[in-house]
Amino acid sequence: MWYPQIQFTFRYCNPKTDTNLFKSVSVSNFVTSPSAKLDKRSCKSDQFSITLDPATPNKYTIEGKFDNDVQVSLVYEAVCPGFKVGAGSKGGFTYFGQLNGKVTQGDAPDTSAGGDGYCIHRIWPRCKVSGILRIGSDVHDVEGSRGTFLHAIQGMRPNLLAAKWNFANFQSLEDDGVSLIMMEFTTPPAYGSKVINIGAVVAGDKLISVTAGGSGVVGGSSATHESPIKDKETGYDAPSSIKYVWEGASLEGEGNQLQAVKGGKVHAILTEDLVTEAEGYKTRGLVEKVDVLGHIPYLVRKFVNYAAGTKPYIYTVSYYKRFFLPYFCSEC
Numbered sequence: 001m002w003y004p005q006i007q008f009t010f011r012y013c014n015p016k017t018d019t020n021l022f023k024s025v026s027v028s029n030f031v032t033s034p035s036a037k038l039d040k041r042s043c044k045s046d047q048f049s050i051t052l053d054p055a056t057p058n059k060y061t062i063e064g065k066f067d068n069d070v071q072v073s074l075v076y077e078a079v080c081p082g083f084k085v086g087a088g089s090k091g092g093f094t095y096f097g098q099l100n101g102k103v104t105q106g107d108a109p110d111t112s113a114g115g116d117g118y119c120i121h122r123i124w125p126r127c128k129v130s131g132i133l134r135i136g137s138d139v140h141d142v143e144g145s146r147g148t149f150l151h152a153i154q155g156m157r158p159n160l161l162a163a164k165w166n167f168a169n170f171q172s173l174e175d176d177g178v179s180l181i182m183m184e185f186t187t188p189p190a191y192g193s194k195v196i197n198i199g200a201v202v203a204g205d206k207l208i209s210v211t212a213g214g215s216g217v218v219g220g221s222s223a224t225h226e227s228p229i230k231d232k233e234t235g236y237d238a239p240s241s242i243k244y245v246w247e248g249a250s251l252e253g254e255g256n257q258l259q260a261v262k263g264g265k266v267h268a269i270l271t272e273d274l275v276t277e278a279e280g281y282k283t284r285g286l287v288e289k290v291d292v293l294g295h296i297p298y299l300v301r302k303f304v305n306y307a308a309g310t311k312p313y314i315y316t317v318s319y320y321k322r323f324f325l326p327y328f329c330s331e332c
Helices: 298-308
Strands: 007-014 019-026 048-051 059-065 070-078 093-096 117-135 138-141 145-154 164-171 179-186 195-203 206-214 222-226 241-252 259-273 275-277 286-291 313-317 324-330
Touching: 019 286, 070 145, 117 179, 117 195, 145 164, 145 179, 164 241, 179 206, 179 222, 179 241, 195 241, 206 259
Parallel strands: none
Antiparallel strands: 007 019, 048 059, 059 070, 070 117, 093 117, 117 138, 117 145, 164 179, 164 324, 179 195, 195 206, 206 241, 222 241, 241 259, 286 313, 313 324
């Protein structure tokens, strides 16, 4: 009988105190729709629960215990509409392989449209975050924080979905502040090494633009690795700096009733210099070079290593004063 391999992960990084804590636990007794009043947007296990009450559909509550030293109790409340590329329940999908001519009827998500598989990305770009983190004997109140909530599903084997990833998450802490969100992946050569990029710009706690870019798209959003340097530790060409560009139609309206402004454009650029010392690829703000295979369930790890023959790394960088957290993944 098939049973999902699920991992629950947590990272706490505080540059002020030079604290960097990572926890990852295997999940047991996982179920969706844990009660009669909750749908499949909610789930629970022995280690955590993620709850969305249909009466308050803009708020997720996350409770988790990694061990006796680390517990989390957080509430993510969207302050502006979420976004996806495409309308309705079929929006947010990227399909792989030949398209299936048989269209799913009604409002059900069309998970069978791609002959080989699919992935889904749906994002709340700016959220109020409240609650506490308990680390040892210290309790951290996160009231007043800002964050993003990203719902992503990989509906196919991970080594076939993407060869490279780029993520950016910028959050200002001011009320009516700014958020810049970007997710980009490059498909493996078997799927044409296509680039898919989606992002959003939030200003004044309002979603003012949803951007898209990649292969075959003129303009749009992009993430560019500049002046790469060989990282001897991982063997990959890692960037000296990263340039993120958001470009899309401007939006106006209230709540979920957003419309594109005729002729209106939004353009944002964020460039971050990374390297402080080329020898050994030392970077400012580096949190960790994450050995991906070391943090995923054993069966998945063995399969990816056998099928892809690569050892993927995620470079995680945090700029605390600017609340900017970029990720880039080489040969995932």
